[in-house]
Amino acid sequence: MPSVADLVEDQVLRSLASPEGYATGRLLADQGAVTFEQFGPMVVRAVVADDGEPYVVDLRVGPGKLAWTCSEPGGSRGDFCRHCVAAAIETWRRAPDRAATSTAGAPPVPQPATGAAPQPGPAPAAAPTGPSFPPISGLHAILFGPDADELRAFFGQTLGLASVDAGEGWPIFAMPPAELAVHPADVPGQGLYLLCDDLDATLAELTRRGFRSFAPIHEEAWGRVTELALPGGVELGLYQPRHPRPTG
């Protein structure tokens, strides 16, 4: 049975909150706005001070996933608001068994660079260790297109991926866990697909964020599939897999 602290991974919070809600919530957490009234494995109650007002956030282990409430008017609509984000980030940081693996106490996701100094590459996400990851520490995918700025805006603003400044404003985006398959083919090559857990929900969310350039869904034995038409004519597959997925 997972605990609340197990269910508040950074990528989960990003998928639940709006990009603005996520950014504001993280700011609140970083400002020390969160205090805990209860910190149990199944229930966490936090008070988030926002602009002088206290908001009470409950995070609980729901059926297989995170459940939450916020005391703010409208919080009962079920939005994963900035207060929920702030409480969840602090929960992640303070989880007792996380302290041993995260020296900075922050989620293991590269953060946007704040200073002028170029940052080195992203820190390895949740450092995969153990026999299933010999000398490889990650997968670096590259898209090529005539309008890099628009492509970057899709990943940074529409998808809301965190990034690090690799130098002179060149962003490298954080991605969820990767996997690699090999298909027999006459012509050597590479392919790139994004994965999601619920294609309908993902496309609805993309639409809500103003992105509608995707092909009709087609059903394959291995998943439900579409193609995203990204700026500059770049095509990128997106599918909800039906196949098993490896875990690190």
Ligand SMILES: [Zn+2]
């Ligand atoms: Zn709230």
